Structure formats: C-alpha cells, structure tokens
Amino acid sequence: MARFTTLVLGTAVLSVSSALPTDTTHHRSARAQAVVEAFKTSWEGYYTYAFPNDELKPVTNGFSNSRNGWGASAADALSTALIMGERTIVNQIISHIPNINWASTSTEVSLFETTIRYLGGMLAGYDLLTGPLADLADYQEDVDALLAQAINLANNLSYAFETPTGIPWNNLDFATRGNDGSENGLATVGTLILEWVRLADLTGNATYANLVEQAEGYLLHPSPPSSEPFPGLLGMNINVTTGLFTDARGGWIGGADSFYEYLIKMYIYNPSRYSPLKDRWITAAESSIQYLASNPVTRPDLTFLSMFENTTVEEKSQHLACFDGGNFILAGQVLGEQRYINFGLALVKGCHDTYTQTATGIGPETFAWDPANVPDNQTMFFQRAGFYITNPQYILRPEVMEGYYYAYRATGNSMYQDWAWDAFVAINATTRVGSGYSSINDVNVVGGGGFQDFQESFWFAEVLKYSYMIHADEAEWQVARDGNNAWVFNTEAHPVKVLDT
C-alpha cells in the first residue's frame, strides 16, 4: 500500500507523508525497512489467496489449514504487524478475530500449538493494544474481542486437563470432547504455563493458572528417577494417567526444547511466584554445560549441545535446538551470570556456521557431528564445516535468527546484526517464490532444491519479527540489556507483558 509520495526534484529525492494516516511513524534503517517489505509481501499473498484460512501456498496461490482453519497466519502475524507499526494489517487481523468459532473445526486440535500460536498471539495483541500501541487499533471493540476470544478459546480447550493426574491430553477432538489416548510430551505439557498464567492474570480467573501449574508440577518433580539422567534434564514422554515419564531421551531439541525455555521465562514474568522454575533452569543449564556441550572433532572451535538417551550422549542436533544460545543469553542477563551469556554466545556461533557452510547460506533442519557416522558423500563437508546434514530441508524456522537477536541485545555488537542480515538476505533469495515465501527441500543446493509450496505461520510470528527487531529502534518490548525486562517473548515470539508488581 503506497502511503508515501515521492517527489523527484533535480537530483534530490524527497519522501513526504501523504495526508492519509501513515503506517510508519518513525524513520527506519534500510535493513529494518527491507524486512517490513518482506512481511508485507507475505501478508499480501496470504490475504489475497488464503485468508482467513491458516496458511498460504505461495507457488500455487492456494491455501491450507494445518492449524484447524481458524486463521493461524493472521493470529501469528498480529504481534509482528504491531511491532512494525503496520496499522492497516493490524486492523485487518483484529477485525477477523471476533469471527472465529473455536468450537468449529474438522481436524484434531493440538493444545500446545493452539496455545502458543492462537492464544499467545491474541494475548500479545491485547497487551500491546491496551498498552504502548493502543493508537494502532481503529475500533476498541476489536481490542476487547482479543481477550474475549482468548477466554473462549481457553474454555474450549480446558477439558484437556480432565485426566487422572491433571496432565493434559495434547491431541483433542472438539466434536466429541475426545482425545487420542496417547502419551503427552515434555514440550507440549511444559509450554502452556506462560500463556495460561497470563490469561489468569488478565482475567482474574485463577483456574487457568491452576490447570497449567498442576501439570507443570510433574515436570518439576519428575518420576521415576531414571527419567532424569542428568540433573534437570528429562525424558520426553509422560503417561497422563500415571504422571510417570516413560523414557529418558531428550536434550534442547524438538519435543523437549520450550519446557526449558519457559522455566526462565516464567521467572521473568513473575519472579516471586516462579523462583523454583528458575532454579530448575539453572540445574538443567549446569548439566547441559557439563554433559551436553560438544565440540566437533573437525571443528573444535564450534560448540553444539548433544542429545541424550539415558546417560549416553548423541552428537546430533536440529535447527529447532538453535534457540538454546538465545535462551542461555537471556538467562545470563536476567541472573547476572556472564558464564551463561558466554556459553550462549558460543552456541549462537555454532548455529551461525550451520548457515554459512551451506550452498544457500541457510541452515538445515537436522545435522550431526558424530565422526563414526559421516555419510560417504559428506566427508569433505564434515572436514570443513564440523557437522554433516541429516535432513536438508528449511521450513522457514526462526531459531538461528532468534539467537542472533538475543546475542545482539546482550552485547550491542553489530556483528550479530550483520549475521542476521546475511541470513535474511539468504532466506529471501532462496525461499521467495510466487505470492510469498516457501519451505524448501535442500539448503545445500543452490536454489534450494525445490519448493514445498507452504508458508508456515511462524514465518510471520518469528522469522520476520526477530529479523526486524534486531535492526529496529529501542522499544519497551525489546529485550533489555540489563536483564530488567518489561516483556517476555513466548516460544512463538509473541511478546507477553510481564506481571505488574
């Protein structure tokens, strides 16, 4: 949407604001502006061809509904549009929220995904629009509806906790109030507490907090003891009938990851109430430094965190796990512990190499550095890079960019802004297609080895937000250098206002 008129006078180029209300209220750096352009391109494609479905299929200009058809990309784009000051998009999204019928869906509902994307997106929108960005909403009733619909959504989901232990089912069938009867996971149980506690604090209905705290208790005091092979590091599967873990396999990987992330983030949200969770974060962090930190034999300058099964470590990791550096840095700032910051910066550097060593400049979905298992056709690559690729896709994941963001906020070192810019340029160059951006098949082939025709909703919530914020001006939601944060980002990068005390 053209909101500026460009006047060319001789050699001078002046941009003057038109009489229309402007989306941009302050000067932006060229890099920040380029990220906003990518956001607008993605949004225009989605809004034209997919809205109010969940995702855009940018190659074919189609849509998909992997998140129950409630408009996942809209919910996930809201807090990014707000932070970018994109007023038109903000109001397109918030005028849609009241129309969503949470009770109506033909597919299985994930308690975890619904919480981090929809509930987190609406609560962040509500916090920003009742706080520092109140002037971006055209209609107050749309702002009120964000909280009303968050309540409706939580009330639709809350039967998930009606199990013998209170540990919820994750996979729900709303039509029958059913569940899939399987075990639940460490991340899917342990990544509800920030959103549901915020909802409790905003509404005064303590039930939302009680439900998630009851479940969290089983993660803080895991049983049997064998499920905690290193102090603070846990298995990933829990029987919701017994409350017992059924394995001892894990790490800072998908399926476990954001449980550890939220331990320290809950302490930021409310330090007096969640001090015990901070202590568990420290226990997990110390074990990770002691037992999981790993330097590839061919590149001892790099640091990754291994996975484990029982007390056996496996030299394998994932793009998803690359949030770990940022989480150590954040905790180090909040706890005043430089050791955690330094360790986090080392992890960020390792993940940086997973990007810079590939043909596209984008990192793979999964990788490993076990010298005994290097595929024949990657021995040269392993020698040079220090890791080899075990799944070459890139599905528009944010964690490496997220790490750069925290590293920059902690150090003020512009090298991290350069790393973020290089990654953004690489992602833009290879995944930009048709009406938006798409997952690709192979980060180690120039051009990406083919498009999967899918634009994940977290592209809006996370990649574009962190890519923007690292170049953006100071704002109260930016992570604070001194560890005194006014906001804390949920695992989907939706900013939650910390509890007023």
Ligand SMILES: *[C@@H]1O[C@H](CO)[C@@H](O)[C@H](O)[C@H]1NC(C)=O
């Ligand atoms: C589910 O959400 C809808 C709004 O989308 C609301 O009308 C309904 O009351 C909610 N159901 C429950 C059980 O709270």
Ligand SMILES: *[C@@H]1O[C@H](CO)[C@@H](O)[C@H](O)[C@H]1NC(C)=O
């Ligand atoms: C508080 O939330 C619970 C859980 O969804 C709900 O059952 C209950 O009706 C709510 N209480 C009030 C007073 O709204």
Ligand SMILES: *[C@@H]1O[C@H](CO)[C@@H](O)[C@H](O)[C@H]1NC(C)=O
């Ligand atoms: C969970 O434990 C109960 C009680 O021991 C058992 O009947 C059930 O099969 C277990 N569930 C799974 C998914 O293993």
Ligand SMILES: *[C@@H]1O[C@H](CO)[C@@H](O)[C@H](O)[C@H]1NC(C)=O
């Ligand atoms: C881990 O321990 C469990 C239970 O003792 C066992 O079944 C499993 O084989 C062990 N795994 C490894 C890799 O040692």
Ligand SMILES: *[C@@H]1O[C@H](CO)[C@@H](O)[C@H](O)[C@H]1NC(C)=O
């Ligand atoms: C390496 O070999 C595997 C298995 O044969 C194959 O799938 C993969 O495409 C090859 N990778 C490269 C970079 O040639």
Ligand SMILES: *[C@@H]1O[C@H](CO)[C@@H](O)[C@H](O)[C@H]1NC(C)=O
């Ligand atoms: C992103 O890609 C588009 C389309 O190829 C291009 O016009 C734009 O300049 C690129 N942006 C950056 C920052 O590289």
